[in-house]
Amino acid sequence: MPAPRPPTVPVLEVYSTFQGEGLRVGERQVFVRLARCDLRCAFCDTPESYPTPDNARVQRQPFGAKDEALPNPVALDVLLAAVERLDDPPGLHAAVSITGGEPLLHPHAVHALAVGARRLGLRVHVETGGHRPGAVAHVLEVVDEFSPDLKLASATGAPTPWDAHRETYHLLEGRRKALCVKAVVGAATPEAEVEAAAAFAVEHLPSAPLVLQPATPYGDGPAAPSASTLFRLHRAAGRAHPDVRVIPQVHRFLGLR
Numbered sequence: 001m002p003a004p005r006p007p008t009v010p011v012l013e014v015y016s017t018f019q020g021e022g023l024r025v026g027e028r029q030v031f032v033r034l035a036r037c038d039l040r041c042a043f044c045d046t047p048e049s050y051p052t053p054d055n056a057r058v059q060r061q062p063f064g065a066k067d068e069a070l071p072n073p074v075a076l077d078v079l080l081a082a083v084e085r086l087d088d089p090p091g092l093h094a095a096v097s098i099t100g101g102e103p104l105l106h107p108h109a110v111h112a113l114a115v116g117a118r119r120l121g122l123r124v125h126v127e128t129g130g131h132r133p134g135a136v137a138h139v140l141e142v143v144d145e146f147s148p149d150l151k152l153a154s155a156t157g158a159p160t161p162w163d164a165h166r167e168t169y170h171l172l173e174g175r176r177k178a179l180c181v182k183a184v185v186g187a188a189t190p191e192a193e194v195e196a197a198a199a200f201a202v203e204h205l206p207s208a209p210l211v212l213q214p215a216t217p218y219g220d221g222p223a224a225p226s227a228s229t230l231f232r233l234h235r236a237a238g239r240a241h242p243d244v245r246v247i248p249q250v251h252r253f254l255g256l257r
Ligand code: SF4
Pocket: 037, 038, 039, 040, 041, 043, 044, 045, 046, 047, 049, 100, 101, 102, 129
C-alpha cells in the first residue's frame, strides 16, 4: 500500500514584511498567502491569488536571496519549515499572518499552520473576508486573532454578505478574537452605507474597533476617497460606532508587497 500523502495546501507566497493594514500596522510578521478566493472584490489587489500558481514563491531570507519556487500544493511541514527559517533570529517576528486570497477556503490547512506557528512562538493572525463562518468555527481555538472584513457593496461591486458576516462576528465576539473589523471605502461610498455598516458591526461585534480602509487605486477598482470624503465617512460611522479608525494600506507607501 502506498504511504499516505502528507497534507498540502495551495500557496501563493511566503515572506517577511511589516503588517500594512489594520491595528497591527508596522508589526513584523511572516506572511503566508494561500491561493484561491471565492470573492471578486472590485478593489482586490491580489487577483493573482485566484488561481493556484504552478509554484509558490517562498522567501529564503528577508533580503538579497532569490525566492525559492516550491511546486503547488505545498506540504504543510515544508511551509512551517519555511516560516521557521524566515524567523531568524527566533522572535524577530511577532506573528504569522495567514492571508490570501481567502485563507479560510482551506480550514484544515489553516488549523495545522496555526498549531505549528504557535509551537514556534508566533502569534497567529488570520485575515478573512468574514464570509466563511463554518471555517472560522473550525479554527477558532487555535487562532489568536482574526481581522474580518465588512464587505461594502459600494466598494466590492457585489452585495454585502450580511448573514455570513453576522454569523462570523458572533463566533468571534464569543471568544473576543476579532482584532478589528475592516471595511474598504471608495470615493463613491455613501455615508448612509457606512453608518448602517457601523451599526451592524457594533451590534454583532462590539468588542472590535471598526477600521475604514481607503481604497488603494488598483485596476478598474474604486477610486480612493478624498480627505474630505474620509472625514465625512468617519463622522457617519461614528454616529453608530464608538471606535472608528481610518488606516490606509501602509505597505504601499513603503513599497512592500
Ligand atoms: S476577499 Fe480579498 S482576495 Fe478575495 S477578491 Fe476580495 S480583496 Fe481579493
